[in-house]
Amino acid sequence: MGPGTSAVPRHIAIIMDGNGRWARSRGLARVQGHAEGVNSVRTVTRACRRLGVQALTLYSFSTENWGRPDGEVSALMELLAHYLEAERDEILSNGIRLTHCGEIERLPDGVQKLLLDLEEQSKDGDGMVLNLALSYGARQEILRAVRMLAAEVKSERITLDEIDEDLLSSSLYTAELPDPDLVIRTGGESRLSNFLLWQVAYSEFYVTTTSWPDFREPDLQLALDDFRGRQRRYGLTGQQVGS
């Protein structure tokens, strides 16, 4: 996608924040907020596929989230397992290709197996890529890529000069995806929180105070309307892009 404006983003990445606060404002346990958040995941995934978005990346669980209380972490893992089982049919019948980014070796074995099995079964899906960021951290991802490339140089498979933006991009978890055009963060915070740091260089950023469990199709439409109204200049002037 070149400079200028465009109708629908090819790749949307979402930082799904505000589950805990949503629950607390209703007197509920944090886990209930995550459970309701799964309903938003379902709704937003459906809507993106219908709108013709090519890829949707969901920041589901960061490397830093492992530091949450044990009860919450295990509840999140259970929820993830449940989600993968419950959404299996919908993912397969809608031609969605499931992928992940992050250190999934750290996930419980059962969850890993569910994830990898469903990725394998859905690999021919041509409807949309649903990319789950699980145990993900962008700095860790870049470090991993740098180490991989350094090892390649050391073993003389590539030379130092061959390392360029494209090669680094293709060493990241997201190698096969276009860079996100639109990053949405729910829950009102204006931070990237270690999410896709390399890939978001030219992404449009949309923050809403709506919590993730309340973020449904109308909210997605607002984000897309906002995106449509923006001029993406990629460092050029407005005049250059407009002409």
Added chain:
Amino acid sequence: MTAQQGGTKTRFISGLIAFVVILPVLLYGGFYGVGLLVLVATGISCREFHGIALSGAPRGTLALFGTLSLFVFVIAAYSTAGGVPIFKPFLSGPAEQLLFILLVSFCVSGAWFLVMARTTERLADYWASFILGLVYVPLILGLMPALLHLDGGQGWLWVPLFIAWCGDIGGYFAGRAFGKRKLLPTISPKKTWEGFAGGLALAVFGLLLYRFVFYGPFIEATRPLDLRDCVFLGVFGSAFAVLGDLAESMIKRTHGVKDSGNFLPGHGGLLDRIDAVQFGIVVVFVWAVFVRPVLP
């Protein structure tokens, strides 16, 4: 709560047995364990309520009351978990589910008493009692397992029990020592304002004790009660516990019954035991779900 069949010894032993069965379930049973325990209690209570208020109703009323109670109970139990999962495709959330079952129950029971009528005598009373029973027994008791999904989790589960026990004990001793002015002589000749105040004070004290002694080592809770919780719940909880006690007396007296049943030897019926807990649940639920989150 003045059953005296069987004497003190029977009363003590059966109380101990009940406690030994209930304690581990409340501590380790989780949502399903607690849910099942309270469901059994709800079944027994529904039967007792039928025995008190619907005993002369047409044959089959108990079966209808039990069936609708089961739905109401399950919906109430899942009310803090986003609704009953299997109903969600048709009724998206707890509010929709609850509204639906109450409207259906209202119409179905009305139709039932009309169709089954042999005489018109007391028919509308039965209908009214039927709806009262659905709110009084399965709706309120269903909120007990629902407390587990709240912010604070298992910590809430014990609060209605503590309030009821402390209110009971404080009321008894303060009433015996200082009791002069009658609270509501028409319904309960023994209760006094002094006893009421004693129950209230002990409930606040008991909750503070609960907060500082039992939280952490014995009870896993993500968010402990603060001082404000203890004072509010102690005061309003024990006031409503007394109301619960009197409300059950009112139902029994209206129907000329002394004990709600004979579930626990020496203690009378189950409803006699849990009347105060029921209203305690209501206060805890309203506080935790509707009031506490909007306070600064």
